[in-house]
Amino acid sequence: MAWYPGATKMELQPESDAQPAIKPTQFILHSIVAPWTPRRTYEYWRDSTNLESHFGLGYDGSLGQFIGTETRADANGVANRRADGTGAVSLESASNLQASDPWTAEQVEAIVQLGVWLHQRHGIPLRICRSSTDPGYGYHRLHTAWNPDAHSCPGDKRVEQFHKVVFPAIVARATGKTTDPKEDPMAGYSQAQIGDAVLHRDNIPAPKTDPNLKKNPKWTLASFIQSIYTAADTVRTELRETRKVLDALAKDIAALRADVAALKKES
Numbered sequence: 001m002a003w004y005p006g007a008t009k010m011e012l013q014p015e016s017d018a019q020p021a022i023k024p025t026q027f028i029l030h031s032i033v034a035p036w037t038p039r040r041t042y043e044y045w046r047d048s049t050n051l052e053s054h055f056g057l058g059y060d061g062s063l064g065q066f067i068g069t070e071t072r073a074d075a076n077g078v079a080n081r082r083a084d085g086t087g088a089v090s091l092e093s094a095s096n097l098q099a100s101d102p103w104t105a106e107q108v109e110a111i112v113q114l115g116v117w118l119h120q121r122h123g124i125p126l127r128i129c130r131s132s133t134d135p136g137y138g139y140h141r142l143h144t145a146w147n148p149d150a151h152s153c154p155g156d157k158r159v160e161q162f163h164k165v166v167f168p169a170i171v172a173r174a175t176g177k178t179t180d181p182k183e184d185p186m187a188g189y190s191q192a193q194i195g196d197a198v199l200h201r202d203n204i205p206a207p208k209t210d211p212n213l214k215k216n217p218k219w220t221l222a223s224f225i226q227s228i229y230t231a232a233d234t235v236r237t238e239l240r241e242t243r244k245v246l247d248a249l250a251k252d253i254a255a256l257r258a259d260v261a262a263l264k265k266e267s
């Protein structure tokens with residue numbers, strides 16, 4: 001049984017003890033179609049239904065955990081627990097009564113942190129589930145087997161957020177790559193601008209043999225490349241000329257040898 005340190009533990013009984021163990025291989029996101037705090041969600045699971053999710057997420061990012069992540073929770077149809085003992089970790093999130101609103105920034109952040117923890121703690125792979133049994137990350141309506149009643153859960157805006165923001169952030173955070181522009185000095189510069197800056201920064205000491213060294217002691221990378229190309233071209237031309245001369249010399253030597261051989265025969 002595993003309890004996420006970032007959540008308030010609100011253990012649901014008897015489910016927490018009664019339901020079988022799972023090996024968590026998936027993380028599936030839901031909207032609960034009500035603007036509920038984790039406490040209110042806990043009370044609903046406890047008093048009004050025999051269903052439940054592992055986690056409940058409020059609008060303000062507050063998170064409650066009702067069932068350990070290595071115990072089955074009943075929110076995702078057949079994905080709750082499969083015959084091989086694997087199953088999905090589920091999160092219900094506060095939404096409006098139509099489940100049409102996006103996750104708040106606080107909700108996104110809480111989901112991302114929990115998603116990273118699930119990768120680190122349970123080895124859930126950093127990919128979107130390619131099938132209903134494939135280990136990874138997803139949302140309720142992603143696969144019909146998870147969603148036999150064809151709910152639109154978690155809603156169009158949240159599905160879009162999942163693909164554009166939430167899942168990429170889980171991957172970035174879990175692999176140590178950040179997308180935070182404050183931590184990326186290259187953010188805001190185009191590839192062309194960065195390329196130009198590298199090529200045309202005029203601060204590389206000029207070659208010692210350059211006749212204009214005194215007048216122009218610093219070169220750009222672009223100047224170096226140009227100069228190396230021109231030098232290589234000159235060498236290539238000279239090599240070609242040298243080869244011609246050598247070929248002519250070889251012919252002369254062969255002719256001389258023939259002459260010497262003829263003279264020897266005569267004498």
Ligand SMILES: [Zn+2]
Pocket residue numbers: 029030031140151153154
């Ligand atoms: Zn759902």
